Amino acid sequence: MIELFENTFEPELLEEFNSKAKRVSVKEGDIILDFGQTVRVIPIVLSGTLKISRLDDAGKELLLYYVSAKESCAMTFTCCMQQFPSEVKATAEEDTEFLALPITAMDEWMMTFPTWKSFVMRTIRTRFNELLRSIDQLAFQKLDERLIHYLKEKSKTTGSALINLSHEQIANEMASSREVISRLLKRLENENKLLLYRNQIKLLPGFC
Amino acid sequence: MIELFENTFEPELLEEFNSKAKRVSVKEGDIILDFGQTVRVIPIVLSGTLKISRLDDAGKELLLYYVSAKESCAMTFTCCMQQFPSEVKATAEEDTEFLALPITAMDEWMMTFPTWKSFVMRTIRTRFNELLRSIDQLAFQKLDERLIHYLKEKSKTTGSALINLSHEQIANEMASSREVISRLLKRLENENKLLLYRNQIKLLPGFC
DNA sequence: TTAGAAGTGTGACAACAGTCACTGACTAGT
DNA sequence: ACTAGTCAGTGACTGTTGTCACACTTCTAA
Numbered sequence: 460m461i462e463l464f465e466n467t468f469e470p471e472l473l474e475e476f477n478s479k480a481k482r483v484s485v486k487e488g489d490i491i492l493d494f495g496q497t498v499r500v501i502p503i504v505l506s507g508t509l510k511i512s513r514l515d516d517a518g519k520e521l522l523l524y525y526v527s528a529k530e531s532c533a534m535t536f537t538c539c540m541q542q543f544p545s546e547v548k549a550t551a552e553e554d555t556e557f558l559a560l561p562i563t564a565m566d567e568w569m570m571t572f573p574t575w576k577s578f579v580m581r582t583i584r585t586r587f588n589e590l591l592r593s594i595d596q597l598a599f600q601k602l603d604e605r606l607i608h609y610l611k612e613k614s615k616t617t618g619s620a621l622i623n624l625s626h627e628q629i630a631n632e633m634a635s636s637r638e639v640i641s642r643l644l645k646r647l648e649n650e651n652k653l654l655l656y657r658n659q660i661k662l663l664p665g666f667c
Numbered sequence: 668m669i670e671l672f673e674n675t676f677e678p679e680l681l682e683e684f685n686s687k688a689k690r691v692s693v694k695e696g697d698i699i700l701d702f703g704q705t706v707r708v709i710p711i712v713l714s715g716t717l718k719i720s721r722l723d724d725a726g727k728e729l730l731l732y733y734v735s736a737k738e739s740c741a742m743t744f745t746c747c748m749q750q751f752p753s754e755v756k757a758t759a760e761e762d763t764e765f766l767a768l769p770i771t772a773m774d775e776w777m778m779t780f781p782t783w784k785s786f787v788m789r790t791i792r793t794r795f796n797e798l799l800r801s802i803d804q805l806a807f808q809k810l811d812e813r814l815i816h817y818l819k820e821k822s823k824t825t826g827s828a829l830i831n832l833s834h835e836q837i838a839n840e841m842a843s844s845r846e847v848i849s850r851l852l853k854r855l856e857n858e859n860k861l862l863l864y865r866n867q868i869k870l871l872p873g874f875c
Numbered sequence: 876t877t878a879g880a881a882g883t884g885t886g887a888c889a890a891c892a893g894t895c896a897c898t899g900a901c902t903a904g905t
Numbered sequence: 906a907c908t909a910g911t912c913a914g915t916g917a918c919t920g921t922t923g924t925c926a927c928a929c930t931t932c933t934a935a
Binding site: 809810811843844846847850865 | 900
């Protein structure tokens with residue numbers, strides 16, 4: 460729904476959306492954009508969540524950040540404007556709908572619509588800060604603190620204290636290994652911070 | 668010298684530089700912008716190098732990237748446009764001269780000068796990629812590989828195989844500890860990849 | 876219903892990085 | 906020339922993370 464953006468963008472820009480943007484639906488797990496692919500459109504999420512992650516040569520993965528409703532991905536802005544291949548992978552974290560904006564329009568709009576320009580700059584700033592926070596975690600924090608942070612984030616984006624993931628999936632997204640995550644989760648369970656089930660983790664109120 | 672940018676920006680923009688930019692000289696070690704300070708100007712380096720780094724609560728440091736001649740720092744673009752405090756620290760790596768552009772001008776120029784807009788977007792993309800590479804290093808590589816990468820980068824920015832740093836300084840910039848760096852350097856020396864002196868490291872031709 | 880797959884729990888061990896303690900070498904300033 | 910401070914080397918130890926091996930449970934599909 461274009462109405463979602465009524466308070467964000469001026470009417471003329473919303474009309475541009477209407478005439479130039481395509482609406483795309485993807486299912487949970489679909490890969491929107493893989494590492495190395497050329498960016499062809501700019502996604503703005505309407506509903507659902509996209510997951511942006513980084514891969515290493517060995518195929519290990521690391522979650523960078525989520526793109527939720529009304530948000531977009533900063534990397535596509537800068538990549539697409541000079542037709543560079545993507546440095547990251549974008550996956551649908553759940554069933555997701557997004558607007559696909561043509562990259563040519565993106566460039567014009569920067570010059571003509573102030574709200575678009577500030578949306579772009581705001582998005583870039585936010586993502587920069589998220590990358591910095593990732594770097595903080597990796598450089599300065601241990602795995603148990605990273606895990607707690609990860610679970611909190613997951614819970615925040617889904618809006619639920621129930622997390623439906625296997626230990627293996629968590630390990631992948633954190634570029635760690637299953638056994639280690641299992642052990643740390645068990646410890647958190649013993650500390651009464653969460654409950655473990657098969658494919659599911661329940662964060663308890665005292666989870667900090 | 669404004670001539671440095673003759674091929675980068677249109678003449679009208681260079682005139683803007685002349686009338687609105689201040690020229691600033693700083694000495695090696697000077698702090699241009701500290702963590703948490705408000706960004707007041709946008710620096711474009713004329714000569715020398717700025718070092719951009721991240722701090723944790725305990726005061727540990729982590730080098731993010733260098734800003735060399737004709738370059739600028741992406742974070743200041745996005746921070747200044749909405750008057751946010753800096754998330755990083757900028758230090759003069761050596762004696763450095765830079766243009767200080769007023770942040771108000773920055774915003775206008777995005778709309779009026781295409782070369783400025785693409786300079787901004789190119790800078791943002793480059794810095795994004797450097798942050799991603801930092802993340803790669805931290806998530807997927809061991810300290811010895813990170814150290815090799817660090818030394819290579821250092822050598823590249825200074826254009827010399829001689830690196831004038833104590834082990835302690837290196838440890839700080841890599842958010843590690845002196846003894847560990849000493850040990851790894853010793854191992855690299857035994858592998859004939861470099862020579863160690865007091866406050867100096869010489870990379871040998873076979874350094875890969 | 877049953878075989879196989881997927882998920883979890885754990886012990887044992889290795890590798891790596893951080894810390895502590897101490898030594899000795901070099902350097903700058905008085 | 907002496908002293909205090911900085912820098913580097915190293916052994917011993919600890920805690921964290923990754924890996925291997927294996928047991929056990931739960932789910933799924935034939």
